[in-house]
Amino acid sequence: MFEKLVENIKDYRKPLAFGIARVDLGQLNHDKVLQATYPVINWNENFGSAAVFIRSLIECGVDVNFNDSEFVAPINKSFVDRALEFFGEDLIAEAVGDKHKNIQVLKVLKDIFEEELYDNYRICFLFEDAAPKSVESVYLKLYALSTRKVPLRSINLNGAFGVLHNVAWVGNVPIELEYLKAHEIEMKLRDSFPEIEYVDKFPRYLSHIIPEENIRILDTSKVRFGAQIAPGTTVMPGASYINFNAGTEGPVMVEGRISSSAVVKEGADVGGGASILGVLSGTNGNPITIGRNTLLGANSVTGIPLGDGCIVDAGIAVLEGTKIWISEDEFNKIKEVNPSWNAEYKEYFKGLELAGLNGIHYRFDTTKGKMVAFRSRREVKLNEELH
Amino acid sequence: MFEKLVENIKDYRKPLAFGIARVDLGQLNHDKVLQATYPVINWNENFGSAAVFIRSLIECGVDVNFNDSEFVAPINKSFVDRALEFFGEDLIAEAVGDKHKNIQVLKVLKDIFEEELYDNYRICFLFEDAAPKSVESVYLKLYALSTRKVPLRSINLNGAFGVLHNVAWVGNVPIELEYLKAHEIEMKLRDSFPEIEYVDKFPRYLSHIIPEENIRILDTSKVRFGAQIAPGTTVMPGASYINFNAGTEGPVMVEGRISSSAVVKEGADVGGGASILGVLSGTNGNPITIGRNTLLGANSVTGIPLGDGCIVDAGIAVLEGTKIWISEDEFNKIKEVNPSWNAEYKEYFKGLELAGLNGIHYRFDTTKGKMVAFRSRREVKLNEELH
Amino acid sequence: MFEKLVENIKDYRKPLAFGIARVDLGQLNHDKVLQATYPVINWNENFGSAAVFIRSLIECGVDVNFNDSEFVAPINKSFVDRALEFFGEDLIAEAVGDKHKNIQVLKVLKDIFEEELYDNYRICFLFEDAAPKSVESVYLKLYALSTRKVPLRSINLNGAFGVLHNVAWVGNVPIELEYLKAHEIEMKLRDSFPEIEYVDKFPRYLSHIIPEENIRILDTSKVRFGAQIAPGTTVMPGASYINFNAGTEGPVMVEGRISSSAVVKEGADVGGGASILGVLSGTNGNPITIGRNTLLGANSVTGIPLGDGCIVDAGIAVLEGTKIWISEDEFNKIKEVNPSWNAEYKEYFKGLELAGLNGIHYRFDTTKGKMVAFRSRREVKLNEELH
Known part of the structure; x- marks a missing residue:
């Protein structure tokens, strides 16, 4: 049935993503969109609803352009009425709770438009993952990241700063x-x-996202919208910060900075004031991933990707160029847990040469004045109950 | 007279603590207590008022259980009327300003219940310091800490995280x-x-506690409820944080993290970004105390207890396992100010071996690559006027 | 014409600064001024308006004291009417947008006083830059700093803490x-x-100042009123903080602490958790300036002034007493870019001996355990688009 809706639409293209938003407009310049709030977004899903929406737009006289990477249009009462008619009474009746959320949006809009004819509701379609061109499409992508519909670092946000006000x-x-x-x-x-x-x-993240039950964010200023926070993550209010397109993939204790593009895996612990460098500062553009159960000590700085079960001691900095001493014995132990690492032994390795390896403990030897690395002797596990 | 009130109550037990709270209930699940706000709490005091309250509950038909560690009951208009009657007109008339605060609570409640019969007022008794079992008792204990009625680390909060929503x-x-x-x-x-x-x-602390005149907290997100802040303390908004069951015992400048269970004494200075490790991370469960007039430099990390008049230089980490070089001369000077320390001289001490000693200056020697300790040459005093 | 207004005023003195403020008064103690909010301030400018204001005060019976360093008086309807009369209808008509802002203030006040006779409007004059004696004059000076009418560290704020509540x-x-x-x-x-x-x-800064278009402050708690933020500056919400009488003189990325009296020049980058020590802590009262395009790495600590194009590596502390090794070759290169520096070569320099020099890269050599300095090989530039 939904296919019939679109069969005579010229150049019809299934959208990659779409959603209906309420926008905040400029107080002086009413043509400027300052923010878009989506109650529901669709990412590579619900193509039938997309078809209904596009068909309804066309019947309302909107000239939908399928040739650009995105399309944004204001919506009004007649769009809502038409779309609801396409869905039909049975689906409308079913649309409560977790069912048919796009139809729930229409039902609320129907009530809203009965009160007054507002001009700040929009529909946005993305037809491909190109650099965003509108505030509405930037927000749709930030929603996709923060609702965990797409993985971190997987979508195109080029130029987003230029689009936003x-x-x-x-x-x-x-x-x-x-x-x-x-x-x-x-x-x-x-x-x-x-x-x-x-x-x-x-x-901010909490201005648009209702977190899962077991997520804690102790200060809203600490998480930018577009960050991704996995269930079980706690973000403390000291020196922490999670930028957009960065975040956690599992339960993580965050007391430090997860800079733009950095990803932290389950069971890791980002200690108080610890800094994970971002693509914009200090990593020559190499995005950093922190592996499972890895511990970044308080006030440490990490400028290279780390594998699973690593420890960076409190207060030290492991950067791409940091020279790190490894004994031959420990070198062999590290190779054991990193079978695909085919390095030759030498006394000093640069941080970048150890990027992504598992089970390394980074320490500063305060008797010899050397940064050293050795096979981590303990697995790092998060305290389940507390914090 | 108050003794007469309770003499025929079976199993009557003087409570360790009690108070009347307004609770916030769940918006969906109305049986869930989300928060308890106490205008006044009593800790090992005002047993006469407790007797009145218990007697009034019993006369209202409440079955008070004295055999459990705590008891919580909703209160209503007839409870308030009865309790006021027991107190009598003279006490009621006197109950203003700092006098008879429990009666002041009843007076306000009398007015409130005249407007409407609310179901969100509770009375909570603790009969012993056991693990808390209700939101009301967790809050009563957090109030006891934050109003400084009990010392930090002195009461049982086991399982508090499991009780709260x-x-x-x-x-x-x-x-x-x-x-x-x-x-x-x-x-x-x-x-x-x-x-x-x-x-x-x-x-947060500031959601429940009105600080003393000379306390400054520059960002409410920086102090969790259950923290203890002594008069003269300033908490700056940079990288600072004070967790519950942690805090200061005198005037302290706080620009760093005081983790759960850490205690900082008068005249100490927790520098910008300095980290005091908590029992949940890095101290093997040993709670840390920072002594009088001790200075923790900017971005330093302290993982051992420190005595009075110590200095930890900016940017260094003194952890339990850190190897620290001491000259024989300085070793003797340190012994002088720590007469009960009966260590033998050796070149290197582990951090844990120096735990709690007074008058030590911890420094990283940037010419020899060694962490060193020596007798601190200056007393650390806070700038009185500024910040 | 304005000169005529003042020619017969005894002891008339042109004020250094003046403005009209709305004040917040104590809820219990109505005589206590808690805050002063100035819609417009004048600093060494608009002496004609000052003359009108003083003349109007005198005609309203106020005894203006020109012999003190400052003068504060409440203003009322008859002051406003009189002052507007002096300005005359032509100027009043012109006073819109960016023109005649002092007259705009009077026009709004005229409307306000028509509704009710408020007692919380004040006029404040500074006749010289002495230690402030009133809340109104402290605020006038903080406005002067935060609106960038005076340079940082250029005005007298002695005793401001004692004046404020x-x-x-x-x-x-x-x-x-x-x-x-x-x-x-x-x-x-x-x-x-x-x-x-x-x-x-x-x-806070954002309670009184509307920032320039290209300033970003991601958390209001991070900037105290009296700080100065130059266009192009971004203040991130992690561990950053900018105290009063401190700030930036050009586009700067701020992710660390700019303590009281510290000044950061254009193009510099204060990395995540980096600490610039203030006059109140660690610098023996020497205020620190950070030069153009200088980079302070994540979690670094800087206790000396730095020139242009310097780099302090992540995680290290460069303090006044830090011993820093320089090779003879690098020493000569550093002299080249600092022609006025007439030091003799030696192996180790103290941090303070290198204060203010340009083009130095500070690094900790993790193979030799030495803090080293050498000629910085790259110019530090801010990423234009992002953050």
Whole structure:
């Protein structure tokens, strides 16, 4: 039935992703989209709903362009009515709880449009994973990352910074800086100057995402929207930070920085103030992955990818160029747990030469003044109950 | 007179602690207590008021169980009326300002219950310091710590994490994550999605505690409820954090992390990004105390207890296993200020062997590549006026 | 014409600075000024407006004291009417957008005073740059710093801490701690206990300043009022912090701490968790400047001023007393880019001896256990697009 809907649409293309958003518009410049909030997103799924939406747009007179990488259009009451008609009464009745979420969106919109004809609802389609061109498509991609529909580092966000506007955030609401400047005197004298919580192009993770039951984020400022947080992860409020397109793939204790593009695997522990360098600083563009059960000690700095079961001692820095001494004996033990590593023995290795190896303990020998590496003697496990 | 109240109560036991709380209940699951807010708590004190409360409960038909470690019951208008009657008009008239705070609680409740019959007021008694079994008793204990009625590390909080629920906090209000999920589509489309500030089992210190006049906490996210902050303490907003059951015992400048169970004494300075390891990470379960006037340099890491007047230089890590060189001369000077330390001289000491000693300066010698310790040559004092 | 206004005023003195503020008064002690919010400030400018304001005060019967370093007076409807009359209709009509901002203030006040006669508007004059004596003058100076009307470290803030009150901040509103204590029982039981965001004498930068278009501050708690943030600066939310009378002079990426009195020049990068020591801690009172395009690596600590194009490697501490090895060859290269540096060669230099030099790369040699310095081989440039 859904196929019939699209069979006579010229150039019809199944979208890679789509969703309906409420957008926040500029207070001074009403044509500027400051933020897009999606109640539901679809990524490589629900092509029938996509067909209904596209068909409804066309019947409402919208000229849908399938030749670009993305398409965004405002939606109105007649779009909603038409789409609901296509879905039919049976599906509409079923659309509650976890079922038919796209139809649930339409049902709420139907009520909203009965009250007033708003101009800040949009539908966005991505036809391919190209560099985003609109605020709506950047947000759709950030949603895909933060809802864990796509893996970290797997989608194209090139130029996202250029598309987004830098705004003041008052709660979940973005406000143009120019608007604040234009009303500064009035607002300050009348005691209505808003409480600005941050000024950024990106919102925060918790402004858009309801975390899983066993995720804890002790300070909303610590996780940017577009980060990915796996169940069981705790983000403490000290020196921690998780940037967009970075995050965790399993239960992880985060008390340090997971810079843009860094990925941390299950059971790892990012100690207080520990820094995982990002592609934008210090890694020559090589994204860092931290392996399972690996421990980054307090105030350590890691500039190379690490395998599973590694330990970086508190306070040390293991960078691409750091010279690290390994005894021949320990070299052989490290080879045992890294069978595909075919290095020849030498006294000093550079950090980059050890990238991604499992079971290494990095330590600074405070008697000899050398950075050393040896086979890690303990498995690192997270404390289950506490924190 | 109060003794008469209880003389015919079977198994009557004086409670270790008690208080009346307003509780926040689950939005979906109304039987779930999400938070308890105590205007006043009693810890090993005010046994007369306890007797009145217990007598009033019994006369209201409540079956008070004295055999368990704690007892929690809802309270209502008739409980309040009865308890006020026991106290009598004279005490009621006197109960203002700092006098008879438990009676002040009843007076406010009397007004509240005249407006409406609420079901979210509870009385909680602790009969012994056992592992807490209810949200109300966990909160009573966190209040005892944060109001400084009990010393840090002195009470039983075993299993507290299991008792508390993980919730989204919007201001001081806890909200079930399931509730948010159930209303996500509606709230996002109608622009009523709340501003979630954090997701955690614990609230923040400043949500329950009004600090002393000369305490400064520059960011509420930096201090968890259950932490203890002594007058004269300043908590800066950089990389600092104070966990529950941890804190300061006098004026302290805090710019680093005081992990769970760590205690810092008066005049100490926890430098920017400095990390004091907690029992949950890196100390093999040995809780750390930092002595009077001890300075932890910026980005240092301390994994052993330190005595008074110590200095840990910026950027270094003194852990249990760190090998530290001491000259024989300095060894003797250190013994002088630590008369009860009966160690024999050797060139290298492990960090753990120096645990708790006074007057040591820890430094990394950047010419010899050795971690060294020597008798600290200066007393560390806080800048009185600034920060 | 303005000169005529003041010619018969005894002892008339042109003010160094002035402005009209709305003040927040104590909830219990109504005579206590908790905060002053200036919509516009004047620093060594607009002397005509100052003359109008002073003339109007005098005609309203205010005894303006020109002999003290500052003068603060409440203002009322008749002051506003009189001042507007002096300015005249033409100027009043022109006063919109960026023109005649002092007159815009009066126009808004005229409307406000028509509604009600408020007592919380003040005018503040500084006649010289002495230690501030009132909350109003401290705020006027903090505004001067944060609006970049005066350079960092150029004005007298001695004793500012003593003048300001320590209060609880709920949004932009300061609340006396005593007031909260007096109403604690009532507020907690009635669920009206406010959400305290911080307790401090200073407000936050974003409570008073609307940043330039290309400034990003990802967490308001990270920048204290009185800090100076130059266009192009980004302040990340991990371990960063910028204190009052500290900040940036050009585009800078800030992921670490810029302590009180520290200044960072354009193109520099303060890495994640990096610490620049302040005059209050670790620098013996020598304020630190970080030069152009200098990079402070993650978790590094800098206790000396650095010139342009320096690099401090991640995780190391360069303090005044740190002994740093330099080869003769590198010593000569460093002299080349620092022609005015007339040091003799020696193997080891103390950090303080290298203060302010350009083009030095500080590194810890992990094979020899030595801190070394050599001529920096790369220019440090900020990534233009990202972060």
